[in-house]
Amino acid sequence: MKIVYKTNNVLTGEEIIYVFNSVGWNKNPENIVDAFLNSYYVTAYHNDTLIGFARAISDGHYYTGIYDVIVTLQYQKKGIAKEMMKMLLDKFKGTYFFLSYTAGNQGFYQKCGFENLPNGMWMDREKSFNLNIDNL
Numbered sequence: 425m426k427i428v429y430k431t432n433n434v435l436t437g438e439e440i441i442y443v444f445n446s447v448g449w450n451k452n453p454e455n456i457v458d459a460f461l462n463s464y465y466v467t468a469y470h471n472d473t474l475i476g477f478a479r480a481i482s483d484g485h486y487y488t489g490i491y492d493v494i495v496t497l498q499y500q501k502k503g504i505a506k507e508m509m510k511m512l513l514d515k516f517k518g519t520y521f522f523l524s525y526t527a528g529n530q531g532f533y534q535k536c537g538f539e540n541l542p543n544g545m546w547m548d549r550e551k552s553f554n555l556n557i558d559n560l
């Protein structure tokens with residue numbers, strides 16, 4: 425099976441949403457195109473159909489976050505996500521990499537060389553949206 429990998433190629437909201445929906449996730453089409461435009465991303469194609477992607481936000485020197493690593497169901501377990509991760513790790517080699525994983529996916533990221541953070545913190549998106557900054 426010939427999988428073609430691209431970086432930062434033009435994407436439509438529909439094809440991005442198709443990949444999210446295939447694994448049961450949903451996103452606002454306009455926001456997600458904008459989010460990709462603000463990221464460095466790798467895409468995977470089979471027969472000109474988008475079947476996966478992985479994106480990163482980096483300062484290019486110190487810190488890189490990895491987000492939205494997805495392969496559509498029928499293409500999973502063929503090494504496609506790992507190949508996209510390798511491309512992101514190579515692109516931002518020498519920076520600290522951070523990510524959060526969803527249930528059941530810790531093992532995948534361990535296969536990509538990641539370890540659990542001893543002292544990480546985060547804030548949920550809904551919490552940050554509703555946060556009363558004056559009351560902190």
Ligand SMILES: CC(C)(COP(=O)(O)OP(=O)(O)OC[C@H]1O[C@@H](n2cnc3c(N)ncnc32)[C@H](O)[C@@H]1OP(=O)(O)O)[C@@H](O)C(=O)NCCC(=O)NCCS
Pocket residue numbers: 447492493494495496499500501502503504505506507524525526528529530531532535
């Ligand atoms: C997680 C996901 C991206 C993996 O994609 P994939 O293309 O099937 O993964 P790969 O085939 O590249 O797997 C690479 C290696 O990780 C292993 N692996 C894959 N998914 C795994 C999992 N959930 N747990 C443990 N190991 C896993 C594979 O067995 C393979 O091991 P190997 O190198 O020893 O052969 C895919 O299952 C997916 O899209 N899931 C739904 C979306 C999602 O949850 N994304 C992650 C958000 S945190």
